Amino acid sequence: MNGRLGRALTIAAMLFGVGQPVFAQGKPAPIAEAVVGQSGFIDEAWDYFGTIGGGLRVFVTPRLAIGPEVAYLSGEFDASNLTVTANMTFDIVPDDGRRRVVPYLVAGGGYLRQKTLVGGGPGSTALVPFTSSEGTMSAGLGTRIALGSNVFVAPEFRLGLEPESRLAVTIGMRFR
Numbered sequence: 047m048n049g050r051l052g053r054a055l056t057i058a059a060m061l062f063g064v065g066q067p068v069f070a071q072g073k074p075a076p077i078a079e080a081v082v083g084q085s086g087f088i089d090e091a092w093d094y095f096g097t098i099g100g101g102l103r104v105f106v107t108p109r110l111a112i113g114p115e116v117a118y119l120s121g122e123f124d125a126s127n128l129t130v131t132a133n134m135t136f137d138i139v140p141d142d143g144r145r146r147v148v149p150y151l152v153a154g155g156g157y158l159r160q161k162t163l164v165g166g167g168p169g170s171t172a173l174v175p176f177t178s179s180e181g182t183m184s185a186g187l188g189t190r191i192a193l194g195s196n197v198f199v200a201p202e203f204r205l206g207l208e209p210e211s212r213l214a215v216t217i218g219m220r221f222r
Contacts (some may be wrong), residue, residue, distance in 0.1 A: 073105040074141050075220040077113075083202075083214025085119050085127075095119035095127060097214060109137040115154065120211070122172075123163055127209075129182055131156030141190070148190045155183035158208050182208045188216070196220045 078171035081099045086092050099117030106112055112134050119127035141148045158180055163173040184206025190198045200216040 054097075065150055070083055073108050074111075074143070075222045076105070077103040077111070077218045079115075079200075079216045079218040081115070081117060081214050081216050084211060085117075085209040085214075086211040087209050093121055093125070095121040095209070097212065099129075101133065103133070103135065108149070109140055111137075112136045120138065121162075125160075125162040126141070128159045129156060129160070131182065135188075136139045138154070143195075148188065149187065152202065152204065153183075153185040154204075155181065158182040180208060182206065184209070184212060190218070196222055 055195070079101050081097065081101070085095045085097045087095070087098060097117055097119050099115060101113055101115030103111040103113035111121045112132065115129075115131050115133050116133075117129045121127075124176030131154040133152060136151045138149045138151065139145065159177065160179075161175065161177045164176045166172040166174050184204040186204030186206075188200045190200040192198050196219055198218050198220075200218060202212075202214050202216055204212040204214075206212070
């Protein structure tokens with residue numbers, strides 16, 4: 047047997063054996079979230095936008111959840127952004143319902159629509175509307191802090207592309 051193939055099969059067998067007890071555990075209940083914070087874009091200088099949004103998260107394993115999020119970002123000079131993303135979170139420690147604090151990793155990607163006013167061209171003092179669409183992605187970390195059996199608050203920080211930074215607080219509720 048090829049040495050690489052043998053090592054790969056050995057590693058896969060070990061991971062499969064280690065993963066079995068994790069998958070046998072119950073999955074946490076789905077979560078609905080509201081997000082409030084600040085997102086930043088960098089051009090020649092940082093432009094900050096107030097951020098508000100919401101999403102859902104469904105656990106596909108006891109520690110891995112996926113779900114959509116929609117966020118509206120509002121900035122100066124009638125600038126606004128809308129993001130629609132698919133997010134994935136991984137709980138660093140299992141959320142077994144008894145832990146008060148659960149740190150997690152988060153990553154997401156999707157669609158960004160930007161709308162702003164820009165200069166009308168050389169010699170013009172008029173501002174004209176400009177709209178663009180592009181991809182967005184980010185990754186970061188957060189911590190869910192239980193406020194009760196079904197409600198939590200979660201500070202979260204992300205770095206990415208369009209926007210480059212996001213500092214937010216999520217308020218979530220579990221469907222039990």
